Amino acid sequence: MYDFRETTPLTGSDDNQRPAEAMLIDGQYIEDLIPGYSTLQVSGRELLSQSIEKQTIGKSDGEFIQYVRNPSREIVVGYRLAAADNLSFRQAFYKLNDILHGENHQVSFNDDPSKYWIATFSDIDDVPKGRNAITSSFTLFVPDGIAHSVATQTADNMPYKDVPVNLYLNSKTIADTYGSINSPTVTVEPFDSTTNMWHIVAAQGTGSPVGIYLWDYAHGKLLDTTDWSYSADVKGKGKIVQFGIEAGDKNPVVGTIGSEWSRISQTGWFDKPEYKTIAMYFDTNSSPLDVYIKLPKLETGKMPSMWSPNPADPEYYSDTITVHNGGTYPVEPVITATMHADNGLIAFIN
Template sequence: MYAFVDTVNSGIVGTNLPTEAMSYNGVYLENEIDGYRTLSVTGRELMESEVTDQEIDGMDGSYYRYKTTPARTITVKYQLRARGSGEYREAYNKMNKLLSCEQVKVIFNDESDKYFIGTKTSNTQVDGGSNNVIGEIEIYCSDPRKYSTTEKEFTATDGVLNILNEGTVPVSIDYDVQTMSETGYIGLVSEEGIMQYGKIEELDGETYQRSEVLATIDDFINCKDDTSGTDVMHPQYGANGTCATYNWFNKKFIGFGTVGTKKGRANGGLRTLEIPADSNAVKGAKNFYSYFHLMFWAGMMGQTGEMCINFLTADNKLICGCSWYKTDAIGNTGHYEIWANGKMLRQWGYTTSHLRTQNPWYWDWGHCDILKEGANIRFFYWGGYHNYYIPETENMECTKIQIAFKQWGDRGGSKLMSRMGFDVINFTKNNVSKWKDIPNRYPSGTKITIDGKSSHVYVNGMARPEDEVLGTKYFKAPVGTSEIKVACSEWTKSQPIVKAKIREAWL
């Protein structure tokens, strides 16, 4: 079964629009320009094809290679009536403004469920000396196809996606995969090709080659405040206040509670979690992976605050960690730091607003992670990975994790960051020296997103091109009905929830 998902705003349809009225960038010109009316439209019909062939000596005719469809030009014939020269000029001023945008959705009233992507390129010169004229507008569509204003969504049943493409051309497919239990491999197989991610499990399948999740956000929420401890990353600050839990965007976060006794310029709460032993009763993780989701957002200019996460040895040495802070008491500039072996490696500045283009640590997209493999430590920042080789950390074993949230000076209340906290912290111990050899790289709850048009794969919102198996082909949904089978590791306990979306297209 599939459902329709409305994703395009086709503009407000007037009550007396011509059959072929054009909506350009979401606006019907008749609704905005007094006296404007569409008379006819051409260029939306059958498209010619350009055939590429090759002549061969001694052979009749030619050898057919392929055909292509050229760009499309749509011509809109219109009439403009104005009561006076002033209204006439104002009408054309409006028309120029409305048609100035490039590569926009173009919809026609007699086919309001489909759109072209076009740019206004030229127009005819209308007769002078009259306020009642007929002219033509040309819309250039470098992509000759028209697309459905809605997307079709399909959900796999018993591991099979049945895709119905009622357009006239093959179209790309987007996928959302939600794991319901840990797995090391996701495969999508059809007659058009195969897409594979992760690693098909090794033949021996020994349990020591698998990773184990030893801590989650619930462990930090249930952990007591470490009022006698020290924030190892920032020992010069006070940390005997408290942490607190909040419900933001229907998710439970842990964040700042109270200041506590003041020491230095930043003070607040600290929690130190002792990581439990693995299934072999062994404490400490030399190789580990931690994924965390957070918010660090200033709802007002000039708000300040600080938070960090520290990965420590048994004797409280800082293996690695991340810090977010804002000391800008006037503007909206925050900073993100990455640390290893007790030292800061790098710092970035960014804007702590609610905009995704400015702030990587807000709401649904606040992803971050750290991977340690011996002396190699990998950090994530805003769509990219940063790798460091630090020999001193090779044999360091993580036994504790600290999180801390602090207020700068006396800047509490409305002067404190509107949102700073974690709603996900997962710590996974890896029992092998190389991450690639771990079959269960996708824990339960992992979200894998595949963008069919760009041929990119994302894991929990982060680009993961290295997960793509060599030979993967990003196939399209052919016209008609097609079947895609979903595969995963043999030892996977529960099958993932897989959804696919297509936007049908026509020539």
């Protein structure tokens, strides 16, 4: 058993007089939770060797590096625990046990509050018997081996990258050619400086269905056998009949038209080649029609998601770049480039 000693003099600048390497676990110092507990020293946070996967190529000199990765690491925390009597000593250990157990604690240390580790309690050194004041140590397992930065920096100018892709191009400007059925009055009007909306008006008794369609719009965007979802913001007055791909099987329209904007959606599926026309139809037999529609989204799948621009739209990319820090050790960057051709092809290159 090593006799641990705290060698850094206390300066009096910290009201709690915590040791230099005091351990913060899930936002709290153990010293603040357990009277008589004190961190003595910490090891295992220093340089970490890298695991290198190599390959020999033919008769070439040397070797080719396939990849480099960080192994896991162990951090050993030496501590002192003292109590006035046997009962207080046992209760302190019960408390320490509760604090350390569980998975994936966020751990940092008083001498470097800018970094944290994702660690799990894995081992403990022997505790001297018959004493109420002991020194010992415990081990924390860090699976990724990385000291993470407390402050998130900024590197990603694609805020919608984790949202299902909108297959409707230019869904804010909606400058597409459309047709109408049963002669409603249709105009494209500005909602704001960047967003337009369809305004569809028809008198009561015009018939059913009444509305607009985009002929075979989803051709080449949706497969011949796939689930689809279509949604848009709608407000006004009207009874909706269909709001999605006209052909194939479909589920009932979800949502209600009212005086405030709400998201209306419909889902369906194909099991054979069809004309993939988007239809937004209404019934005027019992009431007039006066609706506004903006921010359409066409996507694959059975569940409509929040509106997002298409990757070919300028709105898909923000003016700022966000970098999510992966740790203090270098990793190979991955740069993704998006190319757009005049024929509508979108290609991603890593």
